[in-house]
Amino acid sequence: MEVGMVRQRRLADKIVEQLETMILEGTLKPGERLPAERVLAEQFGVSRPSLREAIQKLAAKGLLVSRHGGGNFVVESLGSTFSDPLLHLLENNTDAQRDLLEFRHTLEGSCAYYAALRATEVDQRRLGEAFAALQECYSREGNVSRAEEGAADARFHLAIAEASHNAVLLHTIRGLFDMLKRNVVTNIGGMYALRNETRVMLMKQHQELYDAIIERRASDARDVIHRHINYVQEVLAEGQQEAQRLARAHRREGGKG
DSSP states (O other): OHHHHHHHHHHHHHHHHHHHHHHHTTSSOTTOBOOOHHHHHHHHTOOHHHHHHHHHHHHHTTSEEEETTTEEEEOTTTTOOSOHHHHHHHHTOHHHHHHHHHHHHHHHHHHHHHHHHHOOHHHHHHHHHHHHHHHHHHHTTTSSOHHHHHHHHHHHHHHHHHHTTOHHHHHHHHHTHHHHHHHHHHHHHHHHHHOTTHHHHHHHHHHHHHHHHHTTOHHHHHHHHHHHHHHHHHHHHHHHHHHHHHHHHHHHHHTOO
8 A cells, every 4th residue: 555655656756747847848838728637647648646646746836726627727927037017117217128138139149049059840840930920920011010010029039949948048038028029019119210121121130040040050040139139229229319319409499598
């Protein structure tokens, strides 16, 4: 009897390890519902009591949550890098927006580099789908919202992070995904208003990035990311300078008399 209990615990621990690996590598995403217990038990080749024990252990660790009548889910907040109040502060501060772009240099440059080295055929297919969705947004100029285009842009960069096969990079990008998406939307709106060639430049840069990753040119992929973000920084800085000149001119005008 005691031997059986030890075996069952060991089996449950093995299931825990497998599910933790799936969460860590991004196979199971935050908020995602796990397959039904019967299906999952069959996939692992284990009994349902062993599976339930493993799920209870993961719930105790704060990785899974069970909803009555709704199944088991990976917790939504998994990998949240910043709290919601801090996100709000970052999103509404000009200096913080500059800091985010600087951070993206390091983070996304590494993602692109390792994606070019490590992407599997499955990763390349998923990256191709994300790139096609972004290109489809570009082709609908005038008939696509900034939010839709920004989301497609952010999903393309997330697919690159997934293809990097670096769990820390992936979960950092995922934790920042909502802020990254809103940052892209804000940037796009400002850049399109400043320069007519912005859309063409972004299309070209994303095409170069996709090609470099697919062709496994790791250093080129990293260089494209740096050029892409440098371009965004350059255009936005130009807009800020223009806004400052206008504000200065209005102050002078108001000081007359």
